[in-house]
Amino acid sequence: MNKHLTTLFLLLLSFLLLSYYSTTPQTTEIEMDGLTMGTSYMVKVVASPEQASPGSQTQLQKEIDALLHRVDKEQMSTYSKTSELSQFNQYKQKEWFPISSELALVVVQSHEIFQQTGGAFDITVGPLVNLWGFGPAKQQSTVPSEAAIAECMLLVGQNHVSVRTDPPALKKDNVDIYCDLSAIAKGFAVDAVAEYLVDAGFANYLVEIGGEVRAGGTKANGETWRIGIATPTQSGGIQKVVHLDNTGMATSGDYFNYFEKDGKRYSHTIDPVTGRPITHKLASVTVIHPSCMTADGYATAIDVMGPEKGFEFAQERNLAVFMIVRTDKGFVEKLTPEFKALFKIK
Numbered sequence: 001m002n003k004h005l006t007t008l009f010l011l012l013l014s015f016l017l018l019s020y021y022s023t024t025p026q027t028t029e030i031e032m033d034g035l036t037m038g039t040s041y042m043v044k045v046v047a048s049p050e051q052a053s054p055g056s057q058t059q060l061q062k063e064i065d066a067l068l069h070r071v072d073k074e075q076m077s078t079y080s081k082t083s084e085l086s087q088f089n090q091y092k093q094k095e096w097f098p099i100s101s102e103l104a105l106v107v108v109q110s111h112e113i114f115q116q117t118g119g120a121f122d123i124t125v126g127p128l129v130n131l132w133g134f135g136p137a138k139q140q141s142t143v144p145s146e147a148a149i150a151e152c153m154l155l156v157g158q159n160h161v162s163v164r165t166d167p168p169a170l171k172k173d174n175v176d177i178y179c180d181l182s183a184i185a186k187g188f189a190v191d192a193v194a195e196y197l198v199d200a201g202f203a204n205y206l207v208e209i210g211g212e213v214r215a216g217g218t219k220a221n222g223e224t225w226r227i228g229i230a231t232p233t234q235s236g237g238i239q240k241v242v243h244l245d246n247t248g249m250a251t252s253g254d255y256f257n258y259f260e261k262d263g264k265r266y267s268h269t270i271d272p273v274t275g276r277p278i279t280h281k282l283a284s285v286t287v288i289h290p291s292c293m294t295a296d297g298y299a300t301a302i303d304v305m306g307p308e309k310g311f312e313f314a315q316e317r318n319l320a321v322f323m324i325v326r327t328d329k330g331f332v333e334k335l336t337p338e339f340k341a342l343f344k345i346k
Helices: 003-023 054-076 084-090 101-116 126-131 146-153 185-199 292-305 309-316 337-342
Strands: 028-036 039-047 161-165 168-172 205-209 212-216 225-230 238-244 247-253 258-261 264-267 282-289 320-327 330-335
Touching: 028 054, 039 054, 039 185, 054 084, 054 101, 054 185, 101 161, 101 168, 101 185, 101 292, 126 146, 185 205, 185 212, 185 247, 185 292, 212 225, 212 238, 212 292, 225 247, 225 282, 238 247, 238 282, 238 320, 238 330, 247 292, 282 292, 282 309, 282 337, 292 309, 292 320, 309 320, 320 337, 330 337
Parallel strands: none
Antiparallel strands: 028 039, 039 205, 161 168, 205 212, 212 247, 225 238, 247 282, 258 264, 282 320, 320 330
16 A cells, blocks of 8 residues: 555544544443432433533432432321321322322332232331331330230321322322321332333443342443342341342341340341231342332241242242341351342352
8 A cells, every 4th residue: 555545544443433422422321319208319310421410410310309209208208297298198088099100100119019918018107117116106116915006006007098090089998097108208219200201211220229220222332231139147248249220229127226125036028918027038129120119028927928938929920039038057148049040140
């Protein structure tokens, strides 16, 4: 190749490279965080230069905060006295109470999991949680009497609550029924933020609220999002790392929230069917599901059911589930075939 052809080739190559980089801008990973639903949240997105500008980032976080405020303070919080759920709890009539379509969706999903699990998941369990000293009030570390448990059980049972979606409304057959969505609302909020991000043009994202997670696409470097499952010990280590892509993950565990009385350990996880804390050896359960809301509810239900019944339930429904179980020799892992297949574990 002569000198003139070589120069022409190099110029053409430079032009092609310039054109390529001018039409495929470098992306960057940006992170936002804050407080919501009594815990913290974190959002990561892979953004174009325009999306990553200071003004765009500020606007994006404002919109995420507004969405979370609506879900928490306006719809599903039991701490906000003006939320839809709190107003329904205070409602002393048996007529339909109008609510938002979002709240109706969460209660519908709660009903499905309640029925599937034979009552192991129950959004009316709050009175029992309070009775055993694990509610908002200071823990008393006392074991309630049989009479107190029996009286409290009269206010527990999701079958006392009805829901409709058109028009969205709730109804209760006992005016003293109290609903708490803390075991499923964070999962819904994760899904809501994830869907908002996709609609806003962010195909690659990670959303986490209080340990519940949903991820889509990849990181800026092309790698999948990696999430650690905590080991249930005081050391706070990582038991297993999973790779998430277009799916949600929720973990429920009997970690450190308990009290001891007369040599017996009482967990904060209350079985709505018995009215008492769980006594089995399941320390932690993680559920992978396309819907973080569904994963959240299932994780709570399986945590209540325990390592045998819960594992059988997961297998019957082909759920991707990872368990950490206490034994006399330490912790052991139990994985459903779907979890193994998802992460190529033999």
